[in-house]
Amino acid sequence: MTGVGSSWSDAVVTTEGPPPAADPAEADPALTKQDFEALARFRFGIRRYLRFSEDTVRGHGLSPQQYQLLLALKGFPLRDWATVGELAERLQLRPHSTAELITRAQKQDLVRRVPDPDDARVVRVELTGAGEELLARLSRLHRTQLEHMRTALSVPIWHDEM
Amino acid sequence: MTGVGSSWSDAVVTTEGPPPAADPAEADPALTKQDFEALARFRFGIRRYLRFSEDTVRGHGLSPQQYQLLLALKGFPLRDWATVGELAERLQLRPHSTAELITRAQKQDLVRRVPDPDDARVVRVELTGAGEELLARLSRLHRTQLEHMRTALSVPIWHDEM
DNA sequence: GTCATTTCTATCGCGTTGCGATATTTTGTG
DNA sequence: CACAAAATATCGCAACGCGATAGAAATGAC
Numbered sequence A, B: 001m002t003g004v005g006s007s008w009s010d011a012v013v014t015t016e017g018p019p020p021a022a023d024p025a026e027a028d029p030a031l032t033k034q035d036f037e038a039l040a041r042f043r044f045g046i047r048r049y050l051r052f053s054e055d056t057v058r059g060h061g062l063s064p065q066q067y068q069l070l071l072a073l074k075g076f077p078l079r080d081w082a083t084v085g086e087l088a089e090r091l092q093l094r095p096h097s098t099a100e101l102i103t104r105a106q107k108q109d110l111v112r113r114v115p116d117p118d119d120a121r122v123v124r125v126e127l128t129g130a131g132e133e134l135l136a137r138l139s140r141l142h143r144t145q146l147e148h149m150r151t152a153l154s155v156p157i158w159h160d161e162m
Numbered sequence C: 001g002t003c004a005t006t007t008c009t010a011t012c013g014c015g016t017t018g019c020g021a022t023a024t025t026t027t028g029t030g
Numbered sequence D: 001c002a003c004a005a006a007a008t009a010t011c012g013c014a015a016c017g018c019g020a021t022a023g024a025a026a027t028g029a030c
Helices: A007-014 A033-058 A064-074 A084-091 A095-107 A129-148 B007-014 B033-058 B064-074 B084-091 B095-107 B129-148
Strands: A081-083 A111-115 A123-127 B081-083 B111-115 B123-127
Touching (some): A033 B033, A033 B084, A033 B129, A064 A095, A064 A129, A084 A095, A084 A123, B033 B064, B033 B129, B064 B111, B081 B084, B084 B123, B095 B111, B123 B129
Antiparallel strands (some): A111 A123, B081 B123, B111 B123
16 A cells, blocks of 8 residues: 555645744654653553453453453443444454454354344344353453553653743 | 343352452452443553554554554663563563564664674664654654543543442 | 345455464573 | 573464455435
């Protein structure tokens, strides 16, 4: 896809307003060393959390994606199930990738496919008993870990403008 | 809410756990529907941020891991370079996986390997001009996005015990 | 009603990624 | 000088997500 895409990031420069901002990046001044460190530290925090999650979850026979699938079901707003499309949105995956993930989880008796009564195209996905039990145990561990990593996972505040 | 989720409460009963914890916030009580939703919402936030990052970065010819590699270099505390082992720690990868990642980035002229003057086993990795330029542009976009997603990325607070 | 179009889910083949096992070189220790 | 430990790198492998594609069901136009 496209070589060096400089298209849309440069497009902002077309603003010829004299007084307000003469900077190349209007609301986007260059980053300081501190900014880079803050950005890197935050990403480091995410990586560490995901690493903890992966290790924990694999220790219980699940892949990271499977855990997230189960969590998305039990944690779905208002209900305890979701359609394939809804799950795709929540997992930020393409619908067909989500379908594959569901199939793999189904083979391990973690989730179940149920036809939608109103729309025959739609498939509802819900947790099995085994899936529910495993998820409960793993989620408790995650909650504890999240508590420990609260500061490491806080979004940086930019004290630039100096 | 659905009173269906009785699976985990059963599990708790069977274990030698003491009766309802009188101490708030110290034990590891079962999760409520709210807790699951909070956990899922947080993971959803992370996924959305990483999805934004991946799309943005790929639009500029990089893989997500490559961006994180560049960021880890420029954002490394106190210096602008790091050894392979240090990068492995920051990226939460095995050292040999990190070496492969570096090799790929090197082929795209994003980073450079420099021998360590003190220890001949050690390899220092630093940014090239092209890598630095690309990173600066991408990091600005990430900072802006992080600002927009601040609330979505905040670690949940557990108001259970209610 | 009929047909075209859109929506929702699923299958297949592929490229990328990170890992385990293993190897190579260098450092430090006796 | 062996000899173990450390740092980096190579190879084969399996898992994951995607693009392309497909099919079934719902929706809309006429």
